[in-house]
Amino acid sequence: MAEVYVEEFMSPGCVGCPAVKEMLKSLSEELSGEITVEEVDITVDTSRAAQYGVMSVPAIAINGDLKFMGVPKKEELKKALQEELGKDE
Amino acid sequence: MSQDKKEKRIGIFICHCGKNIAGGVDIKALLEISKKLEEVVFVTDNKFSCSEEGQIAIQDAIKDNDLNRIIVVACDPSLHLLTFQHCGKKMGIDPAFVDLIDIRKWTMFGSPNKVDEKQALINSQKLIEQAAKRMRLKRIVPKVSVEVNQSVLVIGGGVAGLEASLDLADKGYKVHLIERLPTIGGKMALLYKVFPTNDCAPCILAPKTAYANIHPNINLLTNSEVANVEGHIGNFSVVVNQKPRYVDEKKCTGCGLCIEKCPTKVIDDEYSRGIGERKAIYIPYNQAIPRKAVIDSQNCLYFQKDACRLCEKVCPAQAIDFKQEPKAIELKVGAIIVATGFDEYNPDQKVEYGYRRYGNVITQFQLARLLDIDGPTKGRLLRPTDKKEPRSIAMIQCVGSRDENANGYCSSVCCMYALKHAQIIKEMVLPDAQVYISYIDMRTAGKGFEEYYRRTREIGINFIHGRPSEVIENNETKNLILKVEDSDIGELIKLEADLVVLSCATVPSQGTKQLAGLLGINLDANGFFKEIHPKLRPVETNIRGIYICGSAQGPKDIPDSIIQAKAAASCADSELRKGEIQLPESITKANKTN
Numbered sequence: 001m002a003e004v005y006v007e008e009f010m011s012p013g014c015v016g017c018p019a020v021k022e023m024l025k026s027l028s029e030e031l032s033g034e035i036t037v038e039e040v041d042i043t044v045d046t047s048r049a050a051q052y053g054v055m056s057v058p059a060i061a062i063n064g065d066l067k068f069m070g071v072p073k074k075e076e077l078k079k080a081l082q083e084e085l086g087k088d089e
Numbered sequence: 090m091s092q093d094k095k096e097k098r099i100g101i102f103i104c105h106c107g108k109n110i111a112g113g114v115d116i117k118a119l120l121e122i123s124k125k126l127e128e129v130v131f132v133t134d135n136k137f138s139c140s141e142e143g144q145i146a147i148q149d150a151i152k153d154n155d156l157n158r159i160i161v162v163a164c165d166p167s168l169h170l171l172t173f174q175h176c177g178k179k180m181g182i183d184p185a186f187v188d189l190i191d192i193r194k195w196t197m198f199g200s201p202n203k204v205d206e207k208q209a210l211i212n213s214q215k216l217i218e219q220a221a222k223r224m225r226l227k228r229i230v231p232k233v234s235v236e237v238n239q240s241v242l243v244i245g246g247g248v249a250g251l252e253a254s255l256d257l258a259d260k261g262y263k264v265h266l267i268e269r270l271p272t273i274g275g276k277m278a279l280l281y282k283v284f285p286t287n288d289c290a291p292c293i294l295a296p297k298t299a300y301a302n303i304h305p306n307i308n309l310l311t312n313s314e315v316a317n318v319e320g321h322i323g324n325f326s327v328v329v330n331q332k333p334r335y336v337d338e339k340k341c342t343g344c345g346l347c348i349e350k351c352p353t354k355v356i357d358d359e360y361s362r363g364i365g366e367r368k369a370i371y372i373p374y375n376q377a378i379p380r381k382a383v384i385d386s387q388n389c390l391y392f393q394k395d396a397c398r399l400c401e402k403v404c405p406a407q408a409i410d411f412k413q414e415p416k417a418i419e420l421k422v423g424a425i426i427v428a429t430g431f432d433e434y435n436p437d438q439k440v441e442y443g444y445r446r447y448g449n450v451i452t453q454f455q456l457a458r459l460l461d462i463d464g465p466t467k468g469r470l471l472r473p474t475d476k477k478e479p480r481s482i483a484m485i486q487c488v489g490s491r492d493e494n495a496n497g498y499c500s501s502v503c504c505m506y507a508l509k510h511a512q513i514i515k516e517m518v519l520p521d522a523q524v525y526i527s528y529i530d531m532r533t534a535g536k537g538f539e540e541y542y543r544r545t546r547e548i549g550i551n552f553i554h555g556r557p558s559e560v561i562e563n564n565e566t567k568n569l570i571l572k573v574e575d576s577d578i579g580e581l582i583k584l585e586a587d588l589v590v591l592s593c594a595t596v597p598s599q600g601t602k603q604l605a606g607l608l609g610i611n612l613d614a615n616g617f618f619k620e621i622h623p624k625l626r627p628v629e630t631n632i633r634g635i636y637i638c639g640s641a642q643g644p645k646d647i648p649d650s651i652i653q654a655k656a657a658a659s660c661a662d663s664e665l666r667k668g669e670i671q672l673p674e675s676i677t678k679a680n681k682t683n
Contacts, residue, residue, distance in 0.1 A: 005226040038219055042631070046611055047166040050621060050631045053321055053676035055609030064185065064227035066675035 002033040002085040009052070009059040011043050016071040020058040023074050031078070033085040099224055100131040100156035101217065102147055104138035104163035106193055113196025114209040119162070122214050126221040131156055139169050144176045151180040158186040158224050162217055164193045167622045185229045185673075190220045230673040237323035237668055238423035239263060241661050244315060244604070247275020248647055249639025250428035251297045252654035253661075258306035260662055265420050266301060267313040267329055269600070270359065272377040274298050275430050279360060279374070279454070281461035283647060284509040285541040291376045291463070298378040311379065314600070316417065318425070318607050321676050322634025322664060327420045333413035335384035336370075340408035343372060343380035347400035347409065355388045357465070361458040362433070364451070364473075365465025370400045375463050382408075424634045424661040425608065427618060428654065429601060431640035434489035434496070434594035441559040442488065442591055448474040449567055450560060450589045453484070453506055460513050470518050472588045474567045478519055479587030483571055484511065485557060486528040489594035496594050498615055500644040503592040504532045508545045510590070515548050525584060527553040527573050535646065553582060560589055595644040610635055617643045628657040636660050 008024060010017035021039070028035040042049040042057055052059070052066045060068040060077070067080050101123040105111035116134050123132040131154040135143040138161050150156065159182065161173050166189045174184035192213040194202040204212065239262055243254045246268030254266045266273070277283070278298070280290040301307050310331055317328040353369035360373050367373075369389040370382050382400075390397035391411060401409040433454045436444040444450045449472045451459075462468035472479045484507045489495040511524045531552075533542040546552065557573040563585070571584045597616040605612050610630040611619040618637040621629045628636045638653035639645065645653070664670065 003226055005223050007223070036222060038223070043611060046619070046621065046631045047170070050633065051166065051170070053633060053673070055321075055632055056606075061675070064223070065230045066673070 004033065004035050004081055004084045005063055006035060006037045006081075007040050007048070007052075007061040008037055009040050009042050009049055009054045009057050009061070011041060011057050014057045017058045019071050020060065023072075023077055024060075027074070027078055027081055031081060031085060035081065035085075095157055097128045097158060097225055098131075098154065098156050099126075099129045099221060100147075100150055100154060100159045101126075101129055101133075101221065102138055102150070102159065102161045102163075103132070103134040104143070104161060105134060105136045106163060106197070107137065109197040110163065110193050112198070113203070114192065114206060114213055118210055119213055119217065123162075123217055123221070126218065128225050129221055130154060138163050139172055144172070147173070147176055148180050151177070151182065157182060158227075159188075160217070160220050160224055161187075161189045162192055162213070162220075163189060165189075165191045165622070167626065183229055185227065186224065188220055188224055190216050192216060230675050232671040233674050233677055235321075235323045235670055235672050235677065237665055237670055238325075238421050239665055239668075240265065240420075240422045241424045241426060241665070242267065242315075242325070242327055242420060242422040243426045243428060245275070245428035245430055245639070245641065246270075246273030246298075246301075246309075246311070247428060247430045247639060247650075248277045248294060248297070249430070249641070249650040249654040250275070250426070251294075251301050252651050253426045253428060253638060253658040254301055254307055255297060255304065256655055256658035257661060258301075258304045260658075261306065262662070262665060263306055263308070264304075265308045265310065265329075265422065267310045267315070269312070269314050270373070271311050271334065271381075271383040272373045272379070273301060273309065273311065274376075274378065276454075277647060278376065279458060279461070280506075281457050281464070282509060282513060284505045285535070285537040287509065287512065291374075295376050295378075298376070302378045309379070310418065312383070313418070315604060315607055318609075321672065322632075323423050323670055323672070324677075325422050325425055325634065327422060327425070329418045329420060331416040331418055333386075333415055334381065335386065335389075335409065335411055335413050336382045337408045337410050337413075338379060338381045340406045341381040341404075342406050342408075343382070344405065345372065345382075346403050346405065347382055348372065350399045350403045352397065352399065353388055353390055355385060361465050362452065362455050364455045364458050384409075384411075423665050424636065426654075426657045426661060427604070427608065427610070427630075427635065427637045427641055428639045428657075429598045429604060429641045431595040431644065432598045434500075434596045436488050436591045436593050438495065439488055439591075442485065442557075442589070443560045443562060443569070444591060447560065447562040447567070447569060447589075448472075449479075449562075449569055449587065450591065453503070453510060453590055453592050456510050456590050457506075460510065460518060468518070470514065472567075477587075479522060480519075481523040481525070481584075481586045482514060482588045482590060483525040483527060483569070483584060483586035484590045484592055485560075485571075486526065486592045487556060487594075488591040489596070491529060496596065496615060498594075498644070499532060500594040501532070502595065502644060502646050504528070505535070505538060505541070505646065507590075507592045508533070508542055508550075511550045512545055512548065515550060523551065525551045525553055525586065527555060527557055527571070529556055535648075553584075555582075595640060598641065601641070608632065608635055610637070613643075615643075617641065628653055628660055634661075634664060 636657035
């Protein structure tokens with residue numbers, strides 16, 4: 001099965017982060033393929049954010065590639081996940 | 090990209106770190122767990138992975154097992170990720186396929202996150218599983234070559250910001266030095282004298298401020314604040330908002346005629362914390378750089394009532410310009426240094442000491458202004474209520490510091506500045522006055538500091554080992570009564586003082602939180618800017634290309650601020666001098682949606 005690993009950079013008190021979390025949850029259910037989402041709290045894991053050069057939260061890296069900074073449109077996020085899953089639904 | 094497509098052969102190396110990891114988690118269990126993970130073909134443990142021997146063992150394992158991705162299970166990546174990336178690179182593994190994950194935080198004695206062995210195993214297992222999966226699915230992000238802009242933005246014109254600016258400007262970089270206030274020099278310019286040499290603060294600072302003002306590589310922007318930051322190392326785009334001065338800097342000669350004629354007197358909060366007065370048009374202090382007048386539009390009669398304009402009439406250089414508008418200045422810089430300094434803790438919150446309720450309770454910063462021969466009283470120490478010289482002065486240490494109800498940390502400079510002011514009062518201003526310092530511990534760790542403390546004791550300053558529970562005012566005399574238990578002699582002391590001086594904590598300067606948000610850099614638990622590693626990388630932040638120095642990073646004295654400023658300048662120089670750097674495409678091209 002096609003797989004994708006999503007790192008969701010967030011911090012407590014971040015305004016846009018819950019929306020991204022919700023979006024990722026619903027897309028994980030919607031898309032076929034295994035989507036693993038790891039929440040990375042940048043206030044705890046500062047070095048991971050530094051490795052990616054994340055300047056603001058929310059930010060999303062898919063399979064090691066930083067794709068979004070800020071809250072993406074659901075369609076954009078869906079497209080990016082589909083590309084990684086190698087599918088066109 | 091070729092490494093992406095190859096069969097994935099992951100190696101996991103679990104480090105004992107002596108007993109730091111092995112003493113807190115079951116390494117054998119972790120090895121068994123790791124072996125079962127998908128596409129993991131090799132698992133081993135090392136006593137010290139970071140040692141030369143450990144790295145050779147990793148390289149041998151890569152060669153013998155044809156590994157193309159490795160995970161080292163050990164300590165914080167900010168410490169050793171580069172070590173292992175170099176180690177992998179020697180064997181042809183792209184740095185993207187080398188990961189270091191930190192389980193030591195759960196296992197090492199003394200770590201704030203230490204957990205019991207069972208929990209450490211659960212946490213470590215989860216982290217290893219995550220890392221292995223991440224590594225399995227990860228692909229190489231193409232790198233792009235980025236030209237590094239040969240200029241730097243320094244935020245804050247205090248002693249740290251000045252030092253960093255001058256260092257970089259002398260190395261040949263273009264420096265944009267921005268300062269929120271109308272003059273550079275920061276808090277140091279207002280300290281009168283500095284410990285442990287009792288040098289005149291403005292005298293030793295002036296060469297730096299003056300040089301920064303005329304340096305051909307420094308673009309000095311006062312009255313300015315950062316409004317927006319975008320981009321990445323080598324290529325930051327910054328928008329700076331400059332408030333109008335209402336005085337043409339090029340024309341103003343700093344003669345002061347406008348100030349003399351201005352009819353509006355204002356309490357000066359910024360430069361004397363309410364102790365002195367200034368006019369609505371003013372030059373902050375005599376040695377101000379740039380020595381140019383500035384109009385405070387909140388108090389100017391013209392702006393408030395459309396009247397007066399006396400300054401405009403008397404200015405011989407015709408420098409007054411009421412039509413100046415705020416400016417948004419766009420800057421392109423390769424690196425950013427944050428040196429926004431500190432503020433004095435507002436002791437209003439410590440109601441027991443009566444600040445503002447009792448007229449004769451002041452702060453050490455206010456005392457410094459009163460002692461300054463160029464200050465509001467021209468160096469005469471007069472207590473606020475009756476403008477008489479105090480015969481007894483009591484200083485209370487640790488106001489808002491080392492206090493769980495305010496700030497838990499030690500502000501590190503308060504002991505020394507209290508000693509300094511005690512010396513100045515006793516030796517230069519009021520030799521007959523009694524000075525008392527009420528303290529929890531005297532902390533005088535620094536070159537020449539202990540000797541300074543001893544000397545203060547020898548000249549007859551009285552030390553009381555205890556913190557007063559409250560200050561009470563005598564309604565008639567306006568004197569202040571302190572009750573404090575001196576733990577050295579085991580007695581309750583009742584002390585009546587003409588003047589009480591609070592040695593307040595240093596806290597992050599106003600706007601620190603907002604600036605952290607704009608820059609995307611983290612703050613520590615106390616609200617100061619957070620370094621990437623407290624011991625080994627104290628001036629770098631979570632964003633490559635943004636550095637911190639001085640009191641913006643935490644309370645510190647002038648020599649330490651200078652050291653950090655030079656370190657930050659050196660870090661910026663290391664990146665800028667490359668001229669061109671390779672960055673993952675993701676950093677430069679990520680979709681920014683807000």
